[in-house]
Amino acid sequence: MSPLTTIAVRAARAAGDFLLRTGERLHELRIEMKGPNDFVSDADREAERRIVDIIRRAYPDHAILGEEGGAQGEVASHGARWIIDPLDGTTNYLHGLPWYSVSIALEIKDRLEIGVVYDPGRNELFVAERGKGARLNDRRLRASGQAKLAGAxxxxxxxxxxxxxxxxxxxxxxxxxxxxxxxxxxxxxxxxxxxxxxxxxxxxxxxxxxxxxxxxxxxxxxxxxxxxxxxxxxxxxxxxxxxxxxxxxxxxxxxxxxxxxxxxxxxx
CATH class of the missing domain: 3.40.190.80 (D-Maltodextrin-Binding Protein; domain 2)
Structure with missing residues (x-):
């Protein structure tokens, strides 16, 4: 993995491990409504803070777009911007449903270069690097061979x-x-x-x-x-x-x- 991908993976795992631990005490979380059917909790905000801290330590001049923190920093000449969802599936998470994830992408000059999706409940780490393929943990990923909607x-x-x-x-x-x-x-x-x-x-x-x-x-x-x-x-x-x-x-x-x-x- 490239150094950039290593940082993305480290950040995703740090957020996911935090979400797993916090999921054992959901009743303690403060939950707010951002809009109709749109919730945010302390867990979302803290997971994003951990991701941002890891990225900032490694790449302090990179811009960040996060679901909870919004846009942080300006896109410099290198054009690097991290796109973060610290908890995709908040409603599931808050109800104890095991279908949620951490999503981190890196975009450079408007082109996606790195994508990481981490499912902490199943310890499944999906990683893609542009031009280098995609993997799930240690296995190479390929889309299915399905050719039509019927049966898909x-x-x-x-x-x-x-x-x-x-x-x-x-x-x-x-x-x-x-x-x-x-x-x-x-x-x-x-x-x-x-x-x-x-x-x-x-x-x-x-x-x-x-x-x-x-x-x-x-x-x-x-x-x-x-x-x-x-x-x-x-x-x-x-x-x-x-x-x-x-x-x-x-x-x-x-x-x-x-x-x-x-x-x-x-x-x-």
């Missing part, structure tokens, strides 16, 4: 924080369901995307995500031989928040199935 397992997430695109999403859900695949909604987009890279899911789509939800997972899919785009097939997923990923053929089938049901007001 597809991950998704509901637009639960904002109902702005709920009608469009509901129509896409119905269309994908009718294509004969199994749909799973687990509650951590970062982990869902990592599962596409691992071949556990054959595809994934969701509307209304944030960069920290998807950055690491997007690189994992690409380095595992899959395809990931925005919901109209372009390269603006990090800007629009609408993402589709999967094997080459499943990705295209998802796009073809979803596109007719997108509202005109959905970001292109």
């Amino acid at each position: 397992v597809i991950g998704t997430g509901f637009p639960f924080k904002s109902h702005q695109h709920l009608d469009a999403y509901t129509e896409t859900f119905k269309a994908v369901s009718r294509a004969g695949c199994a749909i799973r909604r687990a509650g951590s987009a970062a982990l869902d995307l990592a599962y596409v890279a691992a071949g556990r899911f054959d595809g994934f789509w969701e509307l209304g995500l944030q960069p920290w939800d998807m950055a690491a997972g997007m690189l994992l899919i690409r380095e595992a031989g899959g395809v990931v785009t925005d919901i109209r097939g372009g390269d603006r997923a990090m800007k629009t928040g609408n993402v589709v990923g999967g094997t080459l053929r499943v990705h295209q089938a998802l796009l073809d199935t979803i596109k007719p049901h997108l509202g005109a007001d959905l970001p292109a």
Whole structure:
């Protein structure tokens, strides 16, 4: 692993180990509501602080974009920016459900270079480096060989924080369901995307995500031989928040199935 990747892994494990320990005393956490169905706890904030401290010690001049801390520092001439979700799946975590993750990505000059998704409950570490492939612990990852939607397992997430695109999403859900695949909604987009890279899911789509939800997972899919785009097939997923990923053929089938049901007001 490169020194940058080593730092990302160290930070992800530090946050994940903290979340595991804190998960044994959830009743002590202070929980706040940031918006409709959108919660933050002491655990989120402390996990992010630990990640940021590790990155700052190694690379004090790098910019950081975190879910809880927002943008920190300016992107300098080297163009390095870390994109962090210290606890993706907060609602699951606060209810003792074992589906949450730590997501850390490094973007250099607007190009994703490193992606790490850590599932502390299963001790599963997904790591991708641009041009060097993706791994789960010590195993090389490859997206599945699924070639069509019929019989595929597809991950998704509901637009639960904002109902702005709920009608469009509901129509896409119905269309994908009718294509004969199994749909799973687990509650951590970062982990869902990592599962596409691992071949556990054959595809994934969701509307209304944030960069920290998807950055690491997007690189994992690409380095595992899959395809990931925005919901109209372009390269603006990090800007629009609408993402589709999967094997080459499943990705295209998802796009073809979803596109007719997108509202005109959905970001292109």
